Amino acid sequence: MTTQDRLTISRESKLDDAGYKWGFSTDVEMELAPKGLNEQIVQLISSKKNEPEWLLDWRLKAFDYWRKLHREDSEPRWAKLRYPEIDYQDIYYYAAPKSFDDAPKSLDEVDPEMLETFDKLGIPLHERERLAGVAVDAVFDSVSVATTYGEQLEERGIIFCSFSEAVQNHPELIKKYLGSVVPYTDNFFAALNSAVFSDGSFAYIPPGVRCPVELMTYFRINTEGSGQFERTLIVADEGAYVSYLEGCTAPIRRTSQLHAAVVELVALDRGEIKYSTIQNWYPGTKDGEGGVYNFVTKRGMTGDDAKISWTQVETGSAITWKYPSVILRGDNSVGEFYSVALANNYQQADTGTKMIHIGKNTKSTIVSKGISAGHGENTYRGGVKILPGAENATNHTQCDSLLVGDQCGAHTVPYIEVRNPTARLEHEASTSKVSDEQLFYLMSRGISEEDAHHMIITGWSRDVIKELPFEFALEAGQLLKVSLEGAVG
């Protein structure tokens, strides 16, 4: 990053809306590969990471596949989203803080400015935050910064590290599970990610081990014009349990930033993974300028008696395209999806889940709450698929929409495909607004109109928020409040 860039950015920061308090940018010297996407870039990323041959091959195959899709104009367009065509040659595919070439051995060696960034974000990176009981892997642009809490996890045989480290230290696990849930042929953005992913988190919980702390990754896009393509892989071996948290922010930029992540969850027999996300990427200005384009593929696969639960609070991004899903392969396995998605100003969210029932007696639950405000457009798009062998599968889906103001949109598009007659499925949905009676009741008790709105909206989202770990739940409540500022009252 040049000095000139920096000046531009800080000026922009002042210009932009004050509502997004995570919008600061950080002056860290970055190493950038040239803009654009080609085989050389893929090779460069791989060699920067000192990757083994097979991984480079895999990336190149993914790149070939992506190029084919791109040539055939197969970028997915079925979502209810409007955005300008993305120029994939106008993006930095590799951005790493320069001081990382000689990687830090401990937190003390980490660039202080970067630590300050994470401090501003409120990430419990230091010793004192251990009290919070959270082990953090922070990903800055595309490179993993530091992992806390390492030793205690190690004692139990839990592996929690950056994806790059895992490739070096646990290649057998990566080779076995990478692409096993989301193959690079899965979709346009997954193919792109597979070709150019630069880092991410890896967690492995050995058989029978219950991870004593919540694992956490914090993602942040900093460099202007860069894409972030992180890859997360979590494996809960037989009978293992882990709760994983993911948070995301980005500085304020005039131009849009592309984020195309892949998350793969593997819960082997009797394993359980609870995955919580607070997505607060920069949503763009009030007039819909800039913001993060968030195209994410998240999917888990279950063994027998296993469970995967996704909880997400989506308040950020200009464009959200995201469908955390579960392939219920094992008998008696369980999939859950709890989501609050908010689209204010000119934000657009097309999000939901897909539950694919393969095993017998599989069970899935979907609770989706969509809030639309300003000129926001919010679409729930969900799929429930019962395959012929899924005897006695059950699904319950509830998706509710709340409209705040008369210029927004709320849409519900569920796809229910049943190929086994013993399945039982229920889908219900409703659309409403904050009722005048409720508002009046609260205001007559001396509560301001804005606070009353927040109370009602938070209460309405409660079914989802309560699924979050405690600290996250507090943050989510705050985030909803901040994100709705100006839309109500």
Add this chain to the structure above:
Amino acid sequence: MMTLNASKIEPNPIRHADVYRNDWDSFVANQSRNGSASDRAHELRRVGWEEFNRIGFPINRRGNELWKYTDLRQIDRMPFRFGAPSSGISLEAIAKMVPLPREWQNVVFVDGVRDPSIADSGSQSDGLTLRDVTAYEQLGALAGCESNAFVSLNSAFLDDGLMVDIDHDVESIKPLHVVFVSTGSDLGQRAVYPRIAVSVGRGSHATLIETHVSMADGSHLSVPVVEISMGQQSTLRHYRVQLDGEDSYHFATTRVKQGEDSRYRSTSFSMGSSIGRHDVLTMLDGEHAESTLHGVYMTTNRQHQDFEISTTHSVPHGTSDQYYKGILSGRSRAVFSGKITVERGAQKTDANQKDLNLLLSHGAEVDTKPSLEIYADDVKCAHGATAGHVDEDTLFYLQSRGVDYDTAQAMLIRGFAAEILDEIEDELLRTFLEDKLDELMPALQQASDTIGTA
């Protein structure tokens, strides 16, 4: 600079384009010789043909939401012929298949043509005029082409059809029963493209029964289009009965435009055809309009039924209700794709949408997609969908009261359909359809392998 990232639906070359073209050329040449039809009809034929010729059948389903679950390749493979001479059929033969009581005003179409040798049975009602659809000044206003292969085909081969003109303030008239019969053909697979236009005058109340039956052994293609325009404070009760043969293909379109305070209520009963599809679109253009779209579908063997049910609220205070129920057995498949759109400003809309399915056998499949698209905040919209099988406890309860297994099973299936059938006010029609369901019962039960397994 903002572009809609909409799917680009690619046109498909028509496999038997020459067959369709030859039939169309001789059809329009014939029509010109007769010189009776209006310019509007001629224009619609031309535009319809050009559009169909451009887009072809939607066999390329990638990215095409409207045809996500229905494969049309076998339609494209067959050269369906228009204008094959009809083998002729007596009114008695038809009356054996469908009721033609004197209580109704019956109009019979054989192979898409209102056969003059079969007199319209039942007497003419005051306030209701029947004309050729080509004389309708609003022809095609609701269903022109709109990049829809089947509506385009219907427009291209627009024949006499039927225009139903109901005067203002007509209180009580006989139900109008329009029967479409398809017979076999020596020329190959027959195609018919009938069109009905209905205009209900201000303050009038009418009943339309639309019945499709086939007397053909082989396969045939039926592509009916119905355009309904409703004046202020009018009411139309529309029953639709689809009993085409199991080898036939049925692609129907119904479009309804509703004025202020109007009530459109439809109940559809679909049992026939190999691949059946019904596209319904009701547009609530006047305030306080009410639209009720109910239906029951039953599929056996390898039948495929697809319902694309759409309601658009463009003004405030509209009420709508979509409610469909399906009974599936054998290796059959049903698709329900409901859509409610509440446009910006259509405040105080109250919309409901529901699709419930009873799956009787392994091998049957239901794909249901009840969707909402809402751009107004002060609305009440709810939707739901279920799929399941006959409850074991209920079955056990009946058996414990001495009802044998088969009878108990049939009772439960009948009970599931009854909710829709019971709302048919016309007793003759209700009895006829209940009998039809009973006729189908053995086929439904034979293929069933799941009742009471859970």
